[in-house]
Amino acid sequence: MAYSNKVLDHYNHPRNVGSLDKSDEHVGTGMVGAPECGDVMKLQIKVNPETGIIDDAKFKTFGCGSAIASSSLATEWLKGKTVDEALAIKNTDIVNELALPPVKIHCSVLAEDAIKAAINDYKVKQGAEPLVQAH
Amino acid sequence: MSSLPADYFAVFGISPSLALDLPELQRQFYVLSKQFHPDRFARASAAEQQYALDFTSLLNDAWRVLRDPQARGEYLLKSNGFEAGDSRSNPPPSELLEEVFELNMALEELRHGDGEARGAIASALERFLAMREALDADRDALFVRYDANREPETLRQLRALLNRRRYIENLVRDAQQALS
Known part of the structure; x- marks a missing residue:
């Protein structure tokens, strides 16, 4: 199977690889996985408390090129x-x-699940109701 | 003309079960392969030729899946409504993901380390292999238990175990690759 150029670009030059301080109250962490392919994906966001805008986002994915590219994007x-x-x-x-x-x-x-899980974690930290999960 | 067997177990004339006698299954595979070999139907009617072809193709799929305990377990789970591949409706437990993530991180660090990391990877591989061996023993016990009780609870445990084993299998593969 051929990967598209955009997948290859993200795979070879992944953006925002790394991690944020999990214990920071403004950081939300989402950890998801797909056992069928053995993938595990961690995605984190850091929200600016003043503006409510996501200042920073990091990810680390162990999985295939498409999983890495999807989380990088x-x-x-x-x-x-x-x-x-x-x-x-x-x-x-x-x-x-x-x-x-x-x-x-x-x-x-x-x-998408990783994004939702990270936002959910952030919201719970802020004392909000957890999101209603898709599942 | 009879219709094709309804599932992979029926191909071998057995009811859906997990603890299979592999040597016996292999023997059956050879017998059936010979019996339905399309070459033997060269002079048969078009319908019979087609049946031999379809049966042989189904037989090959069935053998490939049933000979492999992981694939066999996942196949039976799926036919019982447990979508092993549907991580959305039944996400893997977060402790498992955390553990797998940490193991992957450690392996990656070792891999990018200097030559001295080899020993560390080798011992990590030993650990993964031991985990896999323990899972295999648990899996075989669950196979026997399911065949005896047919309980959905046993299938739920099996699904959790097979998911975990897939992750461990990947770690084994990655560690072996790093060492090769």
Whole structure:
């Protein structure tokens, strides 16, 4: 299977790899995985308390090229967005941007779940109600 | 013309079960392969030729899945409505993800380390192999238990175990690659 150029670019030059301080009250951490392919993805956001905007986003993914590219792209998109705007990111947006083939769509789903899990963690830390999960 | 067997177990004439006698299954595979070999149907009717072809293809798929305990377990889970591949409706437990993430991190650090990291990777591999061996023993026990009680609870435990084993299998592969 051939990867698209955008997937290769994110795979070879992943953006925002790393981690943020998990214990920081303004940091939300999402850890998700897909046992069927052995992927595990950690995605973190740091929200500016003044503006409510996501200042920083980091990820670390162990998995295939598409999973790495999906989470790399997700962190790029997250920066500069409000939490609510971030919640509007859909896996189909990632599929379209990276031109993922049908067999790799689950990688984009994983990235969307990671975003939601990170935001959920952040909201819970802020004392808000947890999001209603898709599952 | 009879219709094709309904599932992989039926191909071998057995009811869905997990603790299989592999040598016996292999023997059956050879017998059936010979019996339905398309070459033997060269003079048969078009419908019979087609059946032999379809059966052989199904037989090969069935053998490939049933001979492998992981694939066999996942196949049976799926046919019982447990979507092993659907991580959305049943996300893996977070402790497992944390553990796998940490193991992956450690392996990556070792891999990028200097030559001295080899020993550390080798001992990590030993650990993963021991984990896999323990999981295999637990899996085989669950296989036997399921065949005896047919309880959904046993399948739930099996799904958790097989998910975990997939992760450990990947770690084994990564560690072996790093050492090769």
